[in-house]
Amino acid sequence: MAALQTAFHLPTYINDRSTNSIPIFTSKTSLNFSYSTSAQNLPPSSNSSYAFSRRMYVSHALNNHRENSLEAINENALRMIVKWFELIRDVFPGGRWWNLRDFEQNVDGSPIAAEPITVLQALREMWALLADEKWILYTALGALAAAAVSEISMPGILAASVFSAQNGEMLVFYQNSWLLILLCVTSGICSGLRSGCFAVANSILVKRLRQAVFRSLLFQDVSFFDTEAVGDLTSRVSTDCQRLSQAVGNDIHMILRNIFQGIGAFICLMTLSWPLALSSLVICCILSLIFLIYGQYQKEAALLAQNFVASSNEVAQETFSLIRTIRAYGTEKEEHQRFTQWIERLASVGMRESVAYGLWTLSFSILYRSTQVLAVIFGGMSILSGHVSTEQLTKYILYCEWLIYAAWRLQDSMSSLLQSVGACAKVFQLMHLPPSSEFMSKGVKLQRLIGCVDFVNVSLHYSSRKMVPILENVNFSIKANEMVAIVGASGSGKSSLINLFLRLYEPTKGEILVNGVPLREMDMRWLRENIGYVGQEPHLLHMDIKSNIRYGCSRSIIGKEEIESATKNAHAHEFISALPHGYHTVVDDNLLSGGQKQRIAIARAILRDPIFLVLDEATSALDADSEGYIKEILHVLKNNADRRRTIIIVAQRLSTIKEADKIVVLEDGQIVETGTYIELHNKNGVFSRLFKLQTAAATPFN
Numbered sequence: 001m002a003a004l005q006t007a008f009h010l011p012t013y014i015n016d017r018s019t020n021s022i023p024i025f026t027s028k029t030s031l032n033f034s035y036s037t038s039a040q041n042l043p044p045s046s047n048s049s050y051a052f053s054r055r056m057y058v059s060h061a062l063n064n065h066r067e068n069s070l071e072a073i074n075e076n077a078l079r080m081i082v083k084w085f086e087l088i089r090d091v092f093p094g095g096r097w098w099n100l101r102d103f104e105q106n107v108d109g110s111p112i113a114a115e116p117i118t119v120l121q122a123l124r125e126m127w128a129l130l131a132d133e134k135w136i137l138y139t140a141l142g143a144l145a146a147a148a149v150s151e152i153s154m155p156g157i158l159a160a161s162v163f164s165a166q167n168g169e170m171l172v173f174y175q176n177s178w179l180l181i182l183l184c185v186t187s188g189i190c191s192g193l194r195s196g197c198f199a200v201a202n203s204i205l206v207k208r209l210r211q212a213v214f215r216s217l218l219f220q221d222v223s224f225f226d227t228e229a230v231g232d233l234t235s236r237v238s239t240d241c242q243r244l245s246q247a248v249g250n251d252i253h254m255i256l257r258n259i260f261q262g263i264g265a266f267i268c269l270m271t272l273s274w275p276l277a278l279s280s281l282v283i284c285c286i287l288s289l290i291f292l293i294y295g296q297y298q299k300e301a302a303l304l305a306q307n308f309v310a311s312s313n314e315v316a317q318e319t320f321s322l323i324r325t326i327r328a329y330g331t332e333k334e335e336h337q338r339f340t341q342w343i344e345r346l347a348s349v350g351m352r353e354s355v356a357y358g359l360w361t362l363s364f365s366i367l368y369r370s371t372q373v374l375a376v377i378f379g380g381m382s383i384l385s386g387h388v389s390t391e392q393l394t395k396y397i398l399y400c401e402w403l404i405y406a407a408w409r410l411q412d413s414m415s416s417l418l419q420s421v422g423a424c425a426k427v428f429q430l431m432h433l434p435p436s437s438e439f440m441s442k443g444v445k446l447q448r449l450i451g452c453v454d455f456v457n458v459s460l461h462y463s464s465r466k467m468v469p470i471l472e473n474v475n476f477s478i479k480a481n482e483m484v485a486i487v488g489a490s491g492s493g494k495s496s497l498i499n500l501f502l503r504l505y506e507p508t509k510g511e512i513l514v515n516g517v518p519l520r521e522m523d524m525r526w527l528r529e530n531i532g533y534v535g536q537e538p539h540l541l542h543m544d545i546k547s548n549i550r551y552g553c554s555r556s557i558i559g560k561e562e563i564e565s566a567t568k569n570a571h572a573h574e575f576i577s578a579l580p581h582g583y584h585t586v587v588d589d590n591l592l593s594g595g596q597k598q599r600i601a602i603a604r605a606i607l608r609d610p611i612f613l614v615l616d617e618a619t620s621a622l623d624a625d626s627e628g629y630i631k632e633i634l635h636v637l638k639n640n641a642d643r644r645r646t647i648i649i650v651a652q653r654l655s656t657i658k659e660a661d662k663i664v665v666l667e668d669g670q671i672v673e674t675g676t677y678i679e680l681h682n683k684n685g686v687f688s689r690l691f692k693l694q695t696a697a698a699t700p701f702n
């Protein structure tokens, strides 16, 4: 009993006392049993019964563990077999691994939008784009037909000349040889012409496609760009258009060529032996059937892959353009991961595409070899029975090869065409977007623009956030030559009001009238020529400063003096002159400070000599000196007797609007106060509160 008890407690003892322990069994369930091999670890009361019970225990424990381990091994093996079985089932054609539906969502879970397009629709579109250059396509098609006919005639004549030589028919042999040389030259010339013409058509097509998509995007509503990612759009214009043009450059002419050759080969086969011809046709039909499934799959995969390319481009573009922010916040790893997410999805789809292609090639190889075997078996039997001659069988084998190869290449090119069309569905979608309503009709140009504006019951919801009201029943008027300031807390809707005046967005309710004419009835291009606008974050284009200042100015001749006068007024002349290349310095958004960019933007607006000068917090990035100077300039511009103008300023620095004829105070998208600077001060309302807050913020040691 004692021995049993000792044995019963032995594990604790062994575990507690073991030093030089040997692991006996280790499993995932962390069953770790060990026993001591060291004599000094035995208990002091060691005797023979204890030794026996200990041996018994160890042997029992070992047996138990052996059984357990065998069970565990069996279980693991079973699990492995099931896993392998599932894997094979998933990877087998039609299995779960092939399902592309899992990829049909963006990383954030939203579905990827792209209306599918049929090959016929795509071809019609491309044909229309090449409307002026149809003669190139006609030449290419003519050359293609001539090359195909000469190529398909060759195997027959080749066999005939060999057998004529074997039979000693000298004349026939020479005739056939000359014919072969002629066909060689003809097919060479025609193939060259065909490829050249299709390549030219291809480059014209890619140019037209890019122009069409770019033009369509350019004339979209500004709200369109609130929802579409810039990187995605640039990817459509560059990569997708290139891929689509490949359809004409390679696929279509390969398809036509192989159709010609396939039909030719089949006719020749029929004249040789119709039962043999039909057996080859059956193989071609099986090939086509497999292709139907494969082609559809490739089309879907290509569409997804192109979307992933566009999304990864979007991330790359965003990352590189915000590299300063990313470096400052040390988020390189996060950005890398964001990019990798798309690339991994692209690779997964690419892998499926490649495996599918491998299976397709495998099917072709098997069927192609079977045709050869069938030809030899049936052909041999026909020779033995005397129905077919050796020459006929040779010709048959040659034409059979042509037919199967034509069928394979035809379907290969079809697959590529399907992929290109599938991948580029979005290109056509973008190309046919209706332009913004402001470009739909011409609109009126007024005889005389005096510069008065009325906001009548104007409300706004941005289409990207339909539930959030931004402006509600805004009513106010701006008289000609008035200087009106719009103020309010951040997010109160000041810039949105300006966006509506510039017709970058349409009001959801109400109307904006210029000279009493609704904005939506006006020729906006003409109206904008009369507006000088300086945005909150002015951007410069990648060109020299002079060109940046002249940008968008409708006057054809602009003298150096005019530009310098504008820059002097905008307090920009001094710093521009100090640059190594002065006005010829090439700049972009990153090479100048925020204040310098703003001053160039003000000079650009002044140079236009506009009737409306719209400044959206134009002075927020200026130093106190420049701010005072620009206040002066605004005053001069406003009171210039030769050129009267209306000035609308969105101001955060309330000091800049002392001279305003009217100040409109916005709060949560509604007008809460209007009046002059003094009137609003005395009112002790929202304006006065804003002013106090600003003064307190500007005085650091209160």
Ligand SMILES: Nc1ncnc2c1ncn2[C@@H]1O[C@H](COP(=O)(O)OP(=O)(O)OP(=O)(O)O)[C@@H](O)[C@H]1O
Residues within 6 Å of the ligand: 226, 462, 464, 465, 470, 488, 489, 490, 491, 492, 493, 494, 495, 496, 497
């Ligand atoms: N394109 C847009 N799409 C959706 N919401 C927008 C858009 N532009 C602005 N908003 C929202 O409209 C509201 C008003 O923005 P707005 O830029 O007009 O305010 P603001 O008074 O000019 O602010 P700030 O002084 O900070 O520039 C904000 O809540 C903003 O998030």
